[in-house]
Amino acid sequence: MKQTTETRKFSPPVILLHWLMALMIFSLYAVGLSVDSFAKPTRPMIINAHAVVGLAVLILLVLRIVARKATATPDYPGGMGPMFRLAAAAGHGLLYLLMIAVPLVGVATFLRAGRTLDLGLLQIPSPFAANRDLAHQLQEIHAVLAHLLIATVVGHALVALYHQFILGDGIMERMRPR
Numbered sequence: 001m002k003q004t005t006e007t008r009k010f011s012p013p014v015i016l017l018h019w020l021m022a023l024m025i026f027s028l029y030a031v032g033l034s035v036d037s038f039a040k041p042t043r044p045m046i047i048n049a050h051a052v053v054g055l056a057v058l059i060l061l062v063l064r065i066v067a068r069k070a071t072a073t074p075d076y077p078g079g080m081g082p083m084f085r086l087a088a089a090a091g092h093g094l095l096y097l098l099m100i101a102v103p104l105v106g107v108a109t110f111l112r113a114g115r116t117l118d119l120g121l122l123q124i125p126s127p128f129a130a131n132r133d134l135a136h137q138l139q140e141i142h143a144v145l146a147h148l149l150i151a152t153v154v155g156h157a158l159v160a161l162y163h164q165f166i167l168g169d170g171i172m173e174r175m176r177p178r
């Protein structure tokens with residue numbers, strides 16, 4: 001939907017999905033990095049929970065893109081030049097790209113490790129035989145992309161805080177829950 005100057009906030013579904021996904025992504029990152037600190041017998045359960053929540057991120061991302069397109073987008077506060085808009089679009093594009101790439105490489109890691117996805121009532125076994133070397137390489141790519149995602153999210157948050165508290169242009173109103 002086209003930008004409109006009458007709208008000052010994103011729609012409630014977009015705001016809800018923004019904060020929910022931020023929480024899920026930070027939790028997935030923390031759990032992903034701490035898998036080895038769990039006792040060995042509990043690790044498959046932790047990795048399964050990580051995979052289920054990670055897949056939920058992918059599904060919510062699709063809903064978010066649909067909600068973003070279907071509802072009005074608030075304009076930026078006045079005084080923001082084309083360079084800022086371009087930088088913001090590039091940053092947001094990178095965030096979307098990484099939010100797709102990290103879970104997809106996670107799925108590949110999970111499948112090539114020969115794991116079975118346990119959804120409680122439904123078990124989905126990997127169609128591939130376990131390949132430890134390949135799974136390990138995919139896991140390393142998954143980790144690098146996850147670090148990049150978190151660095152981009154932190155950068156995005158710092159820019160928003162700079163606008164809000166140093167420039168004082170009220171940019172965070174756009175994504176503030178009511």
Ligand code: HEM
Pocket residue numbers: 025028029030031032033035036047050051052053054055057099102103104105106107108109110113139140142143146147149
């Ligand atoms: C935004 C979503 C995700 C984030 C931020 C994330 C983050 C991470 C991180 C930081 C690690 C640790 C990597 C390392 O240190 O080697 C990890 C491991 C892993 N992730 Fe994800 N992940 C996400 C989604 C997924 C999804 C969707 C799946 C599978 C369906 C998945 C499967 C795995 C697997 C199998 C491991 C290896 C665990 C192990 O064997 O130690 N991840 N993830």
